[in-house]
Amino acid sequence: MVNNTIARNRSNSSSTTASGAGIYAYSGASATGKNNIVYDNFATNSPNIYGSASFTYSCVEGGMSGTGNIGTDPLFVHNPPLGFFYISQIESGQPQNSPCVNAGDPTSAMIIGTTRTDLFPDVDIVDMGWHWWLIAWAPELITQLQQELCCELPQETVAAEDTKTGAGKLSVEITPNPFNPTTVLSYQLQDASLVKLTVYDISGRQIAELVNGWRDTGVYEVGFDGSGLPSGVYIYHLKTGDFTSSGKMVLVK
Known part of the structure; x- marks a missing residue:
């Protein structure tokens, strides 16, 4: 529970x-x-x-x-x-x-x-x-x-x-964070899986879908460009198979 x-x-x-x-x-x-x-x-x-x-x-x-x-x-x-x-x-x-x-x-x-x-x-x-x-x-x-x-x-x-949402199962590194206006999200897959990586603003509105597809085992890096977005907190959500990871990114212009 x-x-x-x-x-x-x-x-x-x-x-x-x-x-x-x-x-x-x-x-x-x-x-x-x-x-x-x-x-x-x-x-x-x-x-x-x-x-x-x-x-x-x-x-x-x-x-x-x-x-x-x-x-x-x-x-x-x-x-x-x-x-x-x-x-x-x-x-x-x-x-x-x-x-x-x-x-x-x-x-x-x-x-x-x-x-x-x-x-x-x-x-x-x-x-x-x-x-x-x-x-x-x-x-x-x-x-x-x-x-x-x-x-x-x-x-x-x-x-x-x-539980399969445990922090040790899946994590995302964001470099740099805070960022202006670009950053890189990196994650590692221990098993091949369907991967979906999305970004939301603080109101819960999806503003970007960075990944949506099958990925093999390995380390991946995905760029995010906030050039057209205002400064503020943004939330990433990564889902791979049965595991999920979420966290915040801070855009400072």
Whole structure:
């Protein structure tokens, strides 16, 4: 479980053993992960997590042992109809920063998404919790999407360190960064794969597709020219097979 926000769920059972409104590790199963927020759930017993769980760099109400874990209020803020459970950030107009800002695993790949009500992308150390999609929108065209998710954890779960988006699996080097107006993105493929490398502005609009095709094993370099773009932060997103890597580039003119 990576970068989930599990909040304000209720166990409606009348039984005094009602447990695990947030996470219920059923019948010997175990939940593992990182960068999660599990907070403000309600049940008679163990309202947030019931059963075996091991998280790192996560916000769990009441606390949980583990590297980088915290138990303090994540300071949720809402931005309907775009979404709920963003986290408070001074730069997006709230009075204080959530303790979950820049508090995720420093080795985690950056996510193309946002935890801010002003929809500015997450561009530093990954924040804890769910990241909303970056979209270009007009108020009259907004449609609220609601989904229900219910699942039973299997007897065995994959540890967070084994996820295919791990930072050690795929990385991109940008030279120089900051740049003006050109830079080079380099990456290495351990296996032949379909590769897609795109660049987005801070509003989530795709501004360049640098690679889209099959590549053999090896080291690759791709140039990016920002001559026609204003100064600012840009986000690259590299996908190769099952792996992804994202990060920021800074154009300074």
